[in-house]
Amino acid sequence: MDSAEYSSFRRKLVRWYADLARDLPWRRTNDPYRIWISEIMLQQTTVVAVIPYFERFLDRFPTVADLAAADEHDVLRLWEGLGYYSRARNLHRAANVIVKEHGGIFPTDLETLHGLPGIGRYTAGAIASFAYDQRAPIVEANTLRLYCRLLGYDGDPRSKEGQAVLWSFATDILPQKEPGRLNQAMMELGATLCSPREPNCAVCPVQVHCAAFHQGTQATIPRPKTKIAITEITEVSIAIQHRQQYLLRRRTAKERWAGLWDFVRFEINRDDQTVNVGQLIESVRERTGLSIEMGPLVAELKHAVTRYRITLKCFMAQRVKGSLTATDEWKWVKSADFTDYPLSVTAREFAERLQEDGVGCLPFD
Ligand code: SF4
Known part of the structure; x- marks a missing residue:
């Protein structure tokens, strides 16, 4: 895409997002603590499953200081049923680092966020862009699929080369103004219309910019993961x-x-x-x-x-x-x-x- 096409893409996507985005509890805030909890819970877990856990967790631990002061036993009890329990243990560890090393203030720079336990490149980008509106790129499961289709990328998106292509696109697409909103909109499009099977291209706001749509390759892009033996x-x-x-x-x-x-x-x-x-x-x-x-x-x-x-x-x-x-x-x-x-x-x-x-x-x- 050239810069005019980027602008047109952003305009259409942001308008669609303003009209049709789901109202989710973590979208009603720019508190980095709440955004962080939601992003960790949403890893490998559906929105519907996360909502009650998110609400209970924040009732019990409304601030990062409350979470740091908790016993790990209580954190795990609240996490019970969500699975991938290392996420809960890392949240607890990271809360302690934030309290002890950053005076209880959530870090704002990408590098420090990325250095916290359990915070990878995607989560650091999500917190920096959603909470602080920084121009920080994101690539997670839904945007990975969306970017591959927009670009018509039929290589392995999880390979080193594939990751370089996708992170580069995720960076270039971001506007100077309100990059967090664009990231949210791309995640929403990936999670709703641009679904793994049978994407709803007929109503997609960025259909005209989508290489996979033009080539008719939505069903084969992205390349599926290699199956592991059970x-x-x-x-x-x-x-x-x-x-x-x-x-x-x-x-x-x-x-x-x-x-x-x-x-x-x-x-x-x-x-x-x-x-x-x-x-x-x-x-x-x-x-x-x-x-x-x-x-x-x-x-x-x-x-x-x-x-x-x-x-x-x-x-x-x-x-x-x-x-x-x-x-x-x-x-x-x-x-x-x-x-x-x-x-x-x-x-x-x-x-x-x-x-x-x-x-x-x-x-x-
Ligand atoms: S046109 Fe279809 S495949 Fe392309 S981004 Fe939109 S929903 Fe996804």
Whole structure:
């Protein structure tokens, strides 16, 4: 595009955005803290799923100082169900850096923003442009697709070369005046009309500027990601009961869902779903020092994490011998108190089954 075409593109897009943009809670503010929270929540997560979390999070932590002063446990509890929990831990870490190193004032320059935990190039650009109206480019999932189509770019957009092309376009397209609004408008167009499948080109305000539309290549641009092979695994989750309490374990920093609590959980078999009860009892003894009697299978849950498709068999068990005192890693918890603990999604589902009438009293033979 030449400069006249850039101007025409911006005019049409901004007019469309003013008339038709969705009213979203994080668009009603230029507070960098709120924009930051929304951008982190929106990574890999839909707008509809984020809205209630965003509102609850800001009710509980209305300022960056409130977030920094919170216990990580409480931050994770509020995040529970949103997934990708490193986002919550990084938010908490970054809030502490802002309070300790920047006097609680949100940084304004792109480089400092980019240096905060969990803030990548895109998020830094979003905060700088939406909150401070700086001429900072953005490329995320929706704009990546939009830019590829506008440019008719059929290379790999995630390659080094593809990234250079897209970031360069994202920079050149920005006006001197109100660049934040243009970034918002491009994200909105990417998220609504220029959807992954069957983009609604008929009503697109920038159709005339779109190379993919002219070439009829919208369906094949951008080039899809290479598919990764899925691995099936079987895990067990064992709710060990002792004196009307259950044993919970806090997952360590090296595990997935670090910082969240779970029942005793481990992988048993990659090749088949057979459960060897003797081996389960031995594995629990190695992990906890407790001798247990295995109880009934309460639930079988299926879920996926990255390239793994997991079948999770949820058992009850009774402690028979041995003791395990409460530490930062282990706690005996009454089922009525499960709500105080941030749990993984499957652990929450299992916990809810255990709270159902009668499940805690199922026979052990
Ligand atoms: S014309 Fe179609 S493919 Fe091009 S930007 Fe608009 S919606 Fe996307």
